[in-house]
């Protein structure tokens with residue numbers, strides 16, 4: 001399925017592969033129009049009477065709450081369920097039955113599920129648009145959209161084109177669905193140079209590397225941050241996702257989290273002064289070292305909190321387009 005810029009209405013949002021550059025630009029134009037609504041400066045009732053079903057079967061803070069906040073800021077109502085134990089799936093109900101039932105309760109459904117492909121399976125049985133909030137190690141399309149929104153806004157402000165940019169992705173590139181989706185989304189641009197920084201055991205899946213190379217992008221894999229950070233315009237860090245390791249991987253993979261900890265010393269030594277540093281969050285400090293150190297928090301290159309905030313206007317824009325309301329944006333804005 002390939003979407004056209006103006007025709008997201010009624011579509012499921014399952015993978016970034018659905019989006020053309022025209023779709024992305026259309027969404028981002030709508031997101032920019034909604035920035036003041038996202039910040040609560042102006043109000044709108046564009047989704048008055050609409051209901052979002054927010055179904056999260058895997059841990060989440062940002063995605064679950066920002067989808068909720070985005071829908072509420074647009075005037076809609078939200079019903080949700082979190083975790084299998086509080087859903088009738090724990091009584092053996094199938095995803096197919098759940099999808100058919102909830103389609104009668106809501107106008108749009110957001111779902112996160114620990115199994116790759118489960119959101120797409122669910123969507124086959126839903127009669128309202130389903131948005132993938134993350135399916136195991138598969139994809140996280142709305143995270144990639146907000147990441148790209150953050151990147152393009154920064155590049156626009158500094159008069160840099162995305163075409164020809166060098167993007168460093170660091171950490172657990174094997175299990176990190178955000179980096180899978182972001183790499184595919186960036187591939188819509190021309191001549192991107194990707195620096196994939198990860199130990200061999202956690203490198204980007206070969207299928208994605210081959211797909212990017214076949215599209216004419218340059219791909220370089222590095223085992224250490226100091227090798228992949230120089231020349232990068234964007235440094236995108238991720239945590240090691242041990243919850244996705246099987247027992248064999250847990251035994252076989254040395255604890256390399258310290259080697260992939262990006263901190264002020266490494267950034268000062270190897271990163272360009274103009275680079276921006278992103279992370280989908282959460283940062284993980286459980287092994288004694290953050291994957292992205294808090295000693296960078298005062299560095300203006302660190303844009304992780306702007307990035308997380310951008311989840312609201314981008315997710316608002318997706319709702320508006322999925323529900324076919326884009327032509328109404330701005331018509332009823334009122335001061336808060």
Ligand code: CP
Pocket residue numbers: 059060061062063064134143280281282
């Ligand atoms: N970035 C992200 O998906 O965060 P959560 O897991 O908290 O939703």
